[in-house]
Each structure stands twice: as structure tokens, then as C-alpha cells.
Amino acid sequence: MGNGCRIFSIDINEVLEEKELHVVTVHISIVIPGATSLKDKRMVLRSIIDRVRVRFNVAIAEVGSQDIYDRAELGLATVGERPSQANGLADGVLRFIEDTLEQKGVAEVIDAVFTEY
Secondary structure: OOOOOOOOOOOHHHHHHHHOOEEEEEEEEEEOOOOOOHHHHHHHHHHHHHHHHHHOOOEEEEEEOOOOOOEEEEEEEEEEOOHHHHHHHHHHHHHHHHHHHHHHOOOEEEEEEEEEO
């Protein structure tokens, strides 16, 4: 490629073994009882996703139930040098999401599944 870009691939398992990195993902299910359209749903999700991105250094995105206006599924991922660090950050983000949605009174977390790598 003439533009100076290089393409390479990384074996994530190799990186995790060498660096002692710990990854935690969380699958969060949310109910949005007041939403009557996908636009209502997107407003709630955009607000919470933006707040999480500003406050925490994590990856977060809508990962399911995208065509259902009163349900949402978010996925988030954290990385840490120790399992307790990655888990603590993921737990803190989940508490922040639960508290923020409760304060606004627009939605509720109904399930959260943590997975460690």
C-alpha cells in the first residue's frame, strides 16, 4: 500500500498470556417501559452510552434487541492488569448505569452477565 499503512494481525490469546491482561465483558439487558418508538429508545441509550464513555475508559455499544423499542441490550468490555481491576471497573460501570437509569426513571436494568477472559 502506497499510503504508509501497514496491515497486521494479532493473536489476542498470545497478547493476554504475555502481558497478563484480563478482559471482562458484561451483557446488560434493559427494559424501557416508557418508550413508544425506536426514537424514544435511542434517546435513552445514546444518553447512557455517552455518559459511560465520558466517565469510564471502557468500550460500550448496543448489541441486541435493536428493533424492539422497549428493550435494549448493551455490551461493555474492560481490560485490566489484574482480574480484580477489570471486574471492579465493570462492576462500577454497571452500578453507574443502574443508578443513572433509576434517577432518570426511564429504564431499568433487568439482567447483567459478566464473562472473564
